[in-house]
Amino acid sequence: MKVELFDFHLPEELIAQVPLKERDASRLMVLHKETGELQHKSFKSVIDYFHSGDCLVLNNTRVMPARLFGMKEDTGASIEILLLKQQEADVWETLVKPAKRVKEGTVITFGSGILKATCVGTSEHGGRLLQFDYDGIFYEVLDSLGEMPLPPYIKEQLDDRERYQTVFSREIGSAAAPTAGLHFTEEILDQLKEKGVHIGFITLHVGLGTFRPVSAETVEEHDMHAEFYQVSEGTASLLNEVRSRGGRIISVGTTSTRTLETIASKNEGQYVAESGWTNIFIYPGYEFKGIDGMITNFHLPKSSLIMLVSALASREYVMNAYTAAVKEKYRFFSFGDAMLII
Template sequence: MKLDIFDFDLPEELIAQVPLKNRSDSRLMILNKETGEIKHEVFKHITEYLREGDCLVLNDTKVLPARLFGVKKDTGAKIEVLLLKQLEGDEWETLVKPAKRVQEGTELDFGNGLLKAVCTGTADHGGRTFKFIYDGIFYEVLDQLGEMPLPPYIKEQLEDRDRYQTVYARELGSAAAPTAGLHFTEELLEEIKAKGVHIAFITLHVGLGTFRPVNVEDIEGHEMHAEFYQMTAETAKLLNNVREKGGRIIAVGTTSTRTLETIAAKHSMFTEASGWTDIFIYPGYEYKAIDGLITNFHLPKSTLIMLVSALAGRENILHAYNTAVKERYRFFSFGDAMFII
């Protein structure tokens, strides 16, 4: 399957640079995955498209303020470090800019020595491992020194770092936000519950593989980055009950989708589980876990547009995306949403 068939023309000015003042004021495209029919809505009205007995599955991961700016101890050269994954203890897998200045043994200082790091290993594409040295609690130091790791297509500074967190974020560990969830407010979630819709939480810590471009012409040769997921026994029981009673399981975001599909593929049902997933969903994949999906509008030729194409059909998705461009929808992390039903 060729990469080019997932391309579409996206004017740069449609890439949302800042979040809306009110989360649920974003636009919402309703896409019928069977017919391709499109409706235009406002996100706060999503309750009208949910039914009693449905279950929304939310990813409760919390984004780390994972971007650090430091200096080399010996030369004072400025170095940017992005935390990707905790390996063991105080050792982390990171991305570094400029990587050529950092080799094994390089020492860095952050915040005038409040945090120190020693490079313990190197990898391709700017990958480095560091052991961090500090007093107190690492996450408190990180909260003091770190910045939110906004995606590379967002050029504006974020005034309120909480706008790159969902209102239900609680499990620290992501290098990027599960952005479909950014549209929900606490009030909207209460309104959804009042309609008799269940809310379930899973965790998938989003890695920067989310933004990694597909560099192969034949997409079947693309390798996904592994990400950590977790589902509790309580969530598994709720989802199995919803399924038995004929309710729809609606994933909020591609991260929730990948977690649910990973568990369903391994166990043929929902069960308490945790581990690492590198599931790659593209057309031809048969969905086992979800009936619907709430998601943002994704990059051309990305693994995410392939995932939604597997659910609604590539032609339906590309028609919807071209319609979104024509109707001036806002794209990507701080953009508008689509509900595939």
């Protein structure tokens, strides 16, 4: 299947650069996956599409302030790093700019020396493995020195860090936000509960691979990035109970979807408590086993994310929806509007 089939023209002015003043003020496009029918709503009306007994599944990962600015200890040259993945104890896989200045043994200092990093090797993808040295708790030091790693298509500064976190974020570890969850407020979650909708939480730590366009000519040639996930006994039991009673599982975001499909695919449609790494690649032709619908944002052309969405509602219906989104001037990507596929 040609990757070009998932391309579309996106005017640059539709890429949302800042979040709206209110999280739930975004628009909502509803795509009915069996018919292709589209409805244009406000996000607050998402409650109307849930039934008592359904389950909404949210990714409770929390974004690290993973971008650090330091200098080489020997020369004073400026170095920017981005934390990607913890390998062991205080060793992290990172992206470094400029990478050519950082070789094995290079020492980088941050914040007048309260944090130091020594390059101890190179990762398989060309990043640098850095061993950090500090006093106290690493995440507290990181919180005082780091900046939020906003996606490359966002050029504006973010005034409030919490606007790149969901209101239910708990488990720190992501290099990017699960952005479909950014629309939810405590009030909307409370209204869903009052309607009889169950709320379940999973954790998938989002990596930067989520922003990477598919560079292969065919979908089948794409090498999918791996991300860490975790599902608790409580969530697995809840999901199995909802399914047994005929309720629908509605995931929030491609991250929740990939987690649930990874587990359900391995367990004959059942949910189990487990953790691990998933590189599941979902594209048209895939048979869903873990979800019945999903809430998602509008994605990059030719990305693995638009392919996943097209697997749930068919490529024809999704590309038609994206044409309508451009025409109706929906806001795209991380701080943009939402789509509900049911």
